[in-house]
Amino acid sequence: MKILVDHADINAIKKMYEYYPVDGVTTNPSILKKAGRNPFDVLSEIRAFIGSEAELHAQVISKDAQGMIKEAYKMREVLGENTFIKIPVIPEGLKAIKALAKEGVNITGTAIYNQMQGFLAGKAGAKYVAPYVNRIDNLGANGIQVAKDIHDMLKNAGLETEILAASFKNSQQVLELAKYGVGASTIAPDVIENLIKVDAARCAVDVFVKDFEALCGENKTMNNL
Numbered sequence: 579m580k581i582l583v584d585h586a587d588i589n590a591i592k593k594m595y596e597y598y599p600v601d602g603v604t605t606n607p608s609i610l611k612k613a614g615r616n617p618f619d620v621l622s623e624i625r626a627f628i629g630s631e632a633e634l635h636a637q638v639i640s641k642d643a644q645g646m647i648k649e650a651y652k653m654r655e656v657l658g659e660n661t662f663i664k665i666p667v668i669p670e671g672l673k674a675i676k677a678l679a680k681e682g683v684n685i686t687g688t689a690i691y692n693q694m695q696g697f698l699a700g701k702a703g704a705k706y707v708a709p710y711v712n713r714i715d716n717l718g719a720n721g722i723q724v725a726k727d728i729h730d731m732l733k734n735a736g737l738e739t740e741i742l743a744a745s746f747k748n749s750q751q752v753l754e755l756a757k758y759g760v761g762a763s764t765i766a767p768d769v770i771e772n773l774i775k776v777d778a779a780r781c782a783v784d785v786f787v788k789d790f791e792a793l794c795g796e797n798k799t800m801n802n803l
């Protein structure tokens with residue numbers, strides 16, 4: 579499962595890249611709002627840091643297909659071909675996805691709350707579809723199940739579209755979908771950090787260090803024996 583960083587703050591992104599095996603960055607307009615600067619400046623800064631080969635996902639704002647298509651080409655021009663254009667899976671969005679996918683533009687179908695949105699976006703040619711796991715849970719449905727169903731439906735239909743699971747709020751949600759083998763998850767830095775926040779592991783390390791120091795002397799490591 580690929581892991582993308584769901585954030586627009588360059589320092590938070592740099593930290594994730596330093597410590598974790600991550601594969602790219604996703605943003606949406608609400609995430610960009612938090613950055614509080616010209617979105618193209620923010621996205622260009624992220625692109626410069628992650629490099630031209632890494633995945634960068636950024637969303638269109640227009641509500642009509644023609645406007646979405648125009649935005650998609652502008653974003654691709656400024657941010658490079660490996661930019662995944664996030665298009666909400668509403669009827670106008672599907673129309674735009676069909677047109678853009680035919681031209682080889684990388685699309686992520688977003689704002690997915692049910693199985694058929696995901697399936698139709700895949701059939702229309704999206705490379706990824708992004709079910710909003712936690713937001714679905716908040717509606718009283720089962721976000722994990724929706725993501726698993728879409729994954730199965732795409733595979734059963736022989737489509738290459740992968741899940742980009744989104745809107746995670748806890749480790750359990752990520753774990754469930756990693757076990758299921760979905761293609762990718764986009765996760766905010768605080769949720770990524772919680773994935774391996776295990777006190778028992780930290781205690782185990784402390785005991786190992788104490789034992790080693792008892793054997794070899796204080797502040798000794800393999801480096802200064």
Ligand SMILES: O=P(O)(O)OC[C@H]1O[C@](O)(CO)[C@@H](O)[C@@H]1O
Binds near residue numbers: 604605606609688745
């Ligand atoms: O519920 P949240 O945390 O706002 O998440 C919505 C999600 O949708 C996306 O826009 C889909 O890629 C992510 O950037 C974000 O994780």
